[in-house]
Amino acid sequence: MTDWRALNRANWDERVPVHLGPRGYDMAGLEAGTARLNAIEEAELGSVAGLRLLHLQCHFGRDTLILAQRGASVVGLDFSAPAIEAACALAERLRLGDAARFVQADLYDAPAAIGEAAGFDLVYVTWGTLCWLPDIQGWARVVSHFLKPGGYLYLAEGHPAAQVLDDATPLPDGRPRFFAPYFHEAALVLNESRDYVDSEARLENATTHQWIHPLGHVVTALIDAGMRLDWLHEHPAVTWRMFACLEADAAGLFRWPDKPWLPLAYSLRASKAG
Numbered sequence: 001m002t003d004w005r006a007l008n009r010a011n012w013d014e015r016v017p018v019h020l021g022p023r024g025y026d027m028a029g030l031e032a033g034t035a036r037l038n039a040i041e042e043a044e045l046g047s048v049a050g051l052r053l054l055h056l057q058c059h060f061g062r063d064t065l066i067l068a069q070r071g072a073s074v075v076g077l078d079f080s081a082p083a084i085e086a087a088c089a090l091a092e093r094l095r096l097g098d099a100a101r102f103v104q105a106d107l108y109d110a111p112a113a114i115g116e117a118a119g120f121d122l123v124y125v126t127w128g129t130l131c132w133l134p135d136i137q138g139w140a141r142v143v144s145h146f147l148k149p150g151g152y153l154y155l156a157e158g159h160p161a162a163q164v165l166d167d168a169t170p171l172p173d174g175r176p177r178f179f180a181p182y183f184h185e186a187a188l189v190l191n192e193s194r195d196y197v198d199s200e201a202r203l204e205n206a207t208t209h210q211w212i213h214p215l216g217h218v219v220t221a222l223i224d225a226g227m228r229l230d231w232l233h234e235h236p237a238v239t240w241r242m243f244a245c246l247e248a249d250a251a252g253l254f255r256w257p258d259k260p261w262l263p264l265a266y267s268l269r270a271s272k273a274g
């Protein structure tokens, strides 16, 4: 295991019990069968009923199981063993064992770990995924590998233009300041002991390696892997408080307080050529 993978895995393994704990993800809706995805996906995704769906980097399977409750037959993949153990237990408890399968593997090993080449109608990838991957072309090849002809990728992510900013030394009005160049190619080695869900948690495995993937690189990687871009949306809002100055809106998204300075998120749909 290379260093970046070991560090990142230790970080994510430690977050699983935090996210399942009392200040973690809201699980009541999932338990009741009424859970909603974020407002961006709800507006864009459409019905998944009857679809064979692959959720890459599924964490402990909350969104995967919401999609199963909506009638998709799902496979979730994540490299974190505690995340996949929790996802399997959750699927059993919710009696979704027949509709949901979970696989522990690195993203780049997914074709060998899952099988089912060209077996999926929809590959689903959302929020906080691509920044953990060094090779965006390799990622796009994995996505394309799994799609049936005419199947499609739904991707929703934090915008790389916002990834260049952070709150370490904010501007006098509280806005974040530049910390990394948009075209920085090497890993960003970050040290962040705080968690994005539980503000009281402090992570011991705080060092991670992350990457900025410019929007053009992501789209071109998908095209090079045999996909066609159906649409691409940039959003002035994102699903988590990416910067301290962002304000929550009525839909549960976070926005700039005054003007929409930069996109905070993007989403796209790309189809596999028939």
Ligand SMILES: C[S@@+](CC[C@H](N)C(=O)[O-])C[C@H]1O[C@@H](n2cnc3c(N)ncnc32)[C@H](O)[C@@H]1O
Pocket (backbone or CB within 6 Å): 008, 012, 013, 057, 058, 059, 060, 061, 062, 063, 064, 077, 078, 079, 080, 083, 105, 106, 107, 108, 126, 127, 128, 129, 132, 133
């Ligand atoms: C922010 S979470 C994604 C959350 C997801 N949107 C969900 O459904 O809750 C990022 C996930 O990527 C996983 N991950 C990071 N690097 C990975 C890799 N190389 N291979 C597979 N999974 C990875 C982590 O374990 C973590 O569960």
